[in-house]
Amino acid sequence: MGTTLQRVKVAKVSEMPKNIGKTIKIGVNEIALFHLENGEFRAIENRCPHKGGVLVEGIVSGDYVFCPMHDWKISVVDGLVQKPDNGCVKTFQVEVELEEVYILLPS
Amino acid sequence: MQKSSAHFSTKNDGRTYDMEKQKLVLVGNGMAGIRCIEEILALQPDRFDITVFGSEPHPNYNRIQLSTVLQGDTTIKDITINDWNWYSENRITLYTGETVTKIDTEEKVVYSNQHRAVKFDQLILATGSIPFIIPIPGSDKKGVTAFRNIEDCEKMIEYSKKYKKAAVIGGGLLGLEAARGLLNLGMKVHVVHIADYVMERQLDSTAGHMLIKELKEQGMNFLLGKQTTEIFGEQDVEGLKFSDGEAIQADLVVMAAGIRPNVQLARESGITVNRGIVVNDYLETNIPHIYAVGECVEHREIVYGLVAPLYDQGKVLAKRICGLEAHAYEGSILSTKLKVSGVDVFSAGEIFEDDKVKSIKEYNEWENTYKKVLIRDGKISGAVLFGDTSEGNRLLSMINKGTEVTEYFKKEKEELSSVSFVDMMPAEEVVCGCNGVTKGEIVSAIQTQGLTTIDEVKACTNASRSCGGCKGLVGDLLQLTLGDKFSLANQKEPICSCTTLSRDEVIAEIRDKHLTYTREVMNVLGWKTDGGCSKCRPALNYYLGMIHPVQYKDEKESRFVNERLHANIQKDGTFSVVPRMYGGVTSPEQLRKIADVAEKYHAKLVKVTGGQRIDLFGIEKEHLPSVWAELDMPSGYAYGKTLRTVKTCVGESFCRFGTQDSMGLGIALEKKLERVSTPHKVKMAVSACPRNCAESGIKDVGIVGVDGGWEIYVGGNGGTHLRAAELLCKVKTSQEVMEITGAYFQYYRETAHYLERTSVWVERMGLEAIKSVLNDKEKVSELNHRLDEALAVLSDPWKEVINDESIQKEYYNKVTIPVMVN
Numbered sequence: 048m049g050t051t052l053q054r055v056k057v058a059k060v061s062e063m064p065k066n067i068g069k070t071i072k073i074g075v076n077e078i079a080l081f082h083l084e085n086g087e088f089r090a091i092e093n094r095c096p097h098k099g100g101v102l103v104e105g106i107v108s109g110d111y112v113f114c115p116m117h118d119w120k121i122s123v124v125d126g127l128v129q130k131p132d133n134g135c136v137k138t139f140q141v142e143v144e145l146e147e148v149y150i151l152l153p154s
Numbered sequence: 155m156q157k158s159s160a161h162f163s164t165k166n167d168g169r170t171y172d173m174e175k176q177k178l179v180l181v182g183n184g185m186a187g188i189r190c191i192e193e194i195l196a197l198q199p200d201r202f203d204i205t206v207f208g209s210e211p212h213p214n215y216n217r218i219q220l221s222t223v224l225q226g227d228t229t230i231k232d233i234t235i236n237d238w239n240w241y242s243e244n245r246i247t248l249y250t251g252e253t254v255t256k257i258d259t260e261e262k263v264v265y266s267n268q269h270r271a272v273k274f275d276q277l278i279l280a281t282g283s284i285p286f287i288i289p290i291p292g293s294d295k296k297g298v299t300a301f302r303n304i305e306d307c308e309k310m311i312e313y314s315k316k317y318k319k320a321a322v323i324g325g326g327l328l329g330l331e332a333a334r335g336l337l338n339l340g341m342k343v344h345v346v347h348i349a350d351y352v353m354e355r356q357l358d359s360t361a362g363h364m365l366i367k368e369l370k371e372q373g374m375n376f377l378l379g380k381q382t383t384e385i386f387g388e389q390d391v392e393g394l395k396f397s398d399g400e401a402i403q404a405d406l407v408v409m410a411a412g413i414r415p416n417v418q419l420a421r422e423s424g425i426t427v428n429r430g431i432v433v434n435d436y437l438e439t440n441i442p443h444i445y446a447v448g449e450c451v452e453h454r455e456i457v458y459g460l461v462a463p464l465y466d467q468g469k470v471l472a473k474r475i476c477g478l479e480a481h482a483y484e485g486s487i488l489s490t491k492l493k494v495s496g497v498d499v500f501s502a503g504e505i506f507e508d509d510k511v512k513s514i515k516e517y518n519e520w521e522n523t524y525k526k527v528l529i530r531d532g533k534i535s536g537a538v539l540f541g542d543t544s545e546g547n548r549l550l551s552m553i554n555k556g557t558e559v560t561e562y563f564k565k566e567k568e569e570l571s572s573v574s575f576v577d578m579m580p581a582e583e584v585v586c587g588c589n590g591v592t593k594g595e596i597v598s599a600i601q602t603q604g605l606t607t608i609d610e611v612k613a614c615t616n617a618s619r620s621c622g623g624c625k626g627l628v629g630d631l632l633q634l635t636l637g638d639k640f641s642l643a644n645q646k647e648p649i650c651s652c653t654t655l656s657r658d659e660v661i662a663e664i665r666d667k668h669l670t671y672t673r674e675v676m677n678v679l680g681w682k683t684d685g686g687c688s689k690c691r692p693a694l695n696y697y698l699g700m701i702h703p704v705q706y707k708d709e710k711e712s713r714f715v716n717e718r719l720h721a722n723i724q725k726d727g728t729f730s731v732v733p734r735m736y737g738g739v740t741s742p743e744q745l746r747k748i749a750d751v752a753e754k755y756h757a758k759l760v761k762v763t764g765g766q767r768i769d770l771f772g773i774e775k776e777h778l779p780s781v782w783a784e785l786d787m788p789s790g791y792a793y794g795k796t797l798r799t800v801k802t803c804v805g806e807s808f809c810r811f812g813t814q815d816s817m818g819l820g821i822a823l824e825k826k827l828e829r830v831s832t833p834h835k836v837k838m839a840v841s842a843c844p845r846n847c848a849e850s851g852i853k854d855v856g857i858v859g860v861d862g863g864w865e866i867y868v869g870g871n872g873g874t875h876l877r878a879a880e881l882l883c884k885v886k887t888s889q890e891v892m893e894i895t896g897a898y899f900q901y902y903r904e905t906a907h908y909l910e911r912t913s914v915w916v917e918r919m920g921l922e923a924i925k926s927v928l929n930d931k932e933k934v935s936e937l938n939h940r941l942d943e944a945l946a947v948l949s950d951p952w953k954e955v956i957n958d959e960s961i962q963k964e965y966y967n968k969v970t971i972p973v974m975v976n
Contacts, residue, residue, distance in 0.1 A: 057971065058969060062960075069964075072968060084684075096372065098725070106692070107711065108683065108687055113687065115723060118688055
């Protein structure tokens with residue numbers, strides 16, 4: 048099974064303030080894109096495994112985002128929900144080239 | 155053994171005891187056996203000379219928490235229940251890594267595999283279970299493991315570092331926990347199960363399939379209705395073959411196909427064994443002075459694999475072995491309340507219908523919850539809950555009592571508060587099933603040790619230490635026991651788990667060291683986390699802004715979404731918009747504007763709020779700036795930790811009873827105090843006479859007009875902590891109201907904890923202390939001066955956004971990219 052990835056340009060680095068999520072809708076995927084304090088860009092599906100809350104609006108701290116609905120803490124690096132809760136969200140690969148941010152989607 | 159001639163009683167039960175201690179030997183160092191020892195020590199600490207044998211090299215640990223060790227979240231030390239010190243402090247002789255291999259029931263001696271012989275007067279067998287390894291070819295290959303003890307865990311963690319594919323045989327609770335752990339460790343996991351849905355002991359088909367759906371979304375793969383016939387590979391595991399001819403690859407195979415009571419020792423020693431070691435209602439075996447407890451036991455033909463029944467058994471056995479009156483153990487109603495991979499499930503009693511057992515079902519596909527209550531002979535006899543287990547404790551209580559189904563329907567209608575629920579609980583009722591902690595034990599600990607928080611109760615009693623399902627009940631017990639003092643007691647508390655510093659300490663440091671932004675505070679004060687958390691970031695942002703109102707640049711990223719975007723987020727991710735309507739007064743022009751905007755943007759709902767204004771629901775984030783632009787009204791701050799509204803009654807303008815102009819004063823107060831950040835929301839009202847039509851009596855600040863003046867009431871709350879406001883003072887003019895209210899407002903801003911409503915703040919500070927500050931003219935003047943300073947820098951946030959395209963781009967716009975078809 049080939050896993051070719053499609054590179055989709057989604058934002059300019061200059062338009063992404065740190066620790067503020069941006070909602071990216073690509074086809075049926077709704078993605079929360081984050082520009083972290085350490086300069087990295089991370090992307091996860093914009094849906095909390097608890098009750099579907101929009102993660103993009105959460106407070107970001109280090110590598111984690113807190114779901115604004117019921118405060119579940121989720122890693123934006125591996126998508127794992129932190130203790131004492133359980134679950135995980137999909138993660139997407141992100142690339143930055145020449146001040147443009149790209150999300151890689153399986154085609 | 156000869157009785158000495160000096161008899162004496164230590165209990166008023168007519169029995170006499172020897173001065174010499176009896177020798178008690180416990181075979182098995184696990185949870186059930188050691189819990190029983192703890193009960194014995196609590197009853198008669200000096201009766202026995204205790205020796206314990208355990209095959210594992212560890213002191214007693216919480217086997218239920220092994221899955222957290224697997225995930226790498228906790229260490230062995232963290233899940234230890236009784237550490238080495240406990241054994242020595244209680245003068246227990248402990249032999250670990252040593253297995254008892256023979257019991258001489260005639261001579262009353264046990265022999266271990268290290269050729270040790272120990273005499274006993276009383277013997278307790280707590281040999282637990284052994285994992286069932288399916289007898290198929292290949293089950294002895296390298297890479298096949300059970301999931302029963304710490305060694306198994308360590309093996310699985312090792313494998314996860316080197317290999318990718320795991321298969322778990324068994325879709326019961328243990329198998330799912332193992333699968334979850336392996337997923338966390340980065341492996342690809344298949345759960346192989348012979349039935350066609352999982353956890354079929356606790357769940358029915360509907361709940362079982364709902365669980366599978368959720369777990370699949372988390373990345374677990376399922377092979378259901380599959381029987382494994384062979385584990386293939388050379389010396390190392392390479393995969394599984396099934397009876398239908400299919401096969402999968404695997405580098406690690408976890409056998410979670412069930413457990414069997416560990417009875418070989420008992421059987422070989424002539425003790426009656428069926429599936430488990432057969433005991434009577436007092437946990438006695440067929441041989442005098444030999445008892446058994448725990449998973450190895452069969453009582454009235456039932457073998458238990460959950461901890462609560464085993465702790466019940468231990469209690470009865472302890473009393474019996476100490477020669478005390480004991481209620482017979484009659485078996486336990488099985489109940490499990492679990493979080494399996496983030497999903498809440500609850501199961502108790504019987505779970506399947508037949509001609510004698512009827513069910514009541516509630517399936518909510520939208521919220522993905524399911525509830526089934528079983529009824530036998532008109533009485534509640536079982537329940538299955540999926541997704542929302544908040545009713546679990548109540549249902550279990552009804553099942554245990556055999557409550558009539560009519561009572562159940564009646565109780566459904568009543569709003570039974572959770573605190574009254576724990577109030578009605580008897581002291582012996584187990585609150586924490588994982589650790590067997592009763593209500594009585596928790597309440598006693600709270601009272602005798604002055605506990606004030608759930609964490610403290612957890613540290614002292616172990617309640618809520620494992621799955622955490624009983625945390626709510628523990629909180630309710632704290633509330634019940636401490637009453638009003640409960641919330642107030644959290645004063646010296648650290649502001650969150652990122653630090654040990656309290657609010658006062660942090661503020662002092664901010665002032666002292668001239669700290670000016672949240673990251674600086676966290677770095678300088680040694681925060682445990684990189685970036686804080688959802689509690690401390692907004693708190694720090696508030697304190698910094700309160701201390702430096704003019705210079706501080708508010709951090710949008712440290713605000714909760716509502717305050718950051720200036721709208722109220724709803725559960726579907728849309729927002730609601732509430733424009734300002736000062737004093738609850740509007741005009742036809744305003745209403746027309748609101749109506750037009752609501753129609754144009756297809757608002758899903760238009761609603762009048764409790765704060766006397768109008769709310770538009772269903773607005774998409776990216777439309778907010780245009781909605782605001784077209785409304786051309788300032789933000790009503792319905793989302794803010796700020797002043798919310800000043801409600802008014804009509805007052806002397808029209809009302810025949812009004813003695814003052816309540817609308818005028820209310821509007822003036824709202825215009826003056828809006829927008830500035832406060833520790834928590836502030837709600838005010840102005841009534842023109844004591845009939846109090848604006849409900850000033852339950853407001854943070856409530857003004858009541860009287861003939862010749864105004865009364866100012868403070869500290870009220872109409873919400874979760876209903877509280878009547880108290881009279882602060884009486885003044886003559888509305889100018890004085892503005893002055894006193896301003897000073898009070900600023901004093902609250904400067905001295906309250908973030909998230910402390912004025913109702914709590916007033917009780918903590920004491921109304922008299924606040925009065926004395928406000929009676930001091932100089933202090934009032936200074937407070938108002940600082941308030942004015944903070945107010946001067948503020949402007950309508952909606953206008954700011956409308957006029958700033960880059961803010962719109964960065965905070966409000968979504969990016970939508972249509973998918974390309976190749």
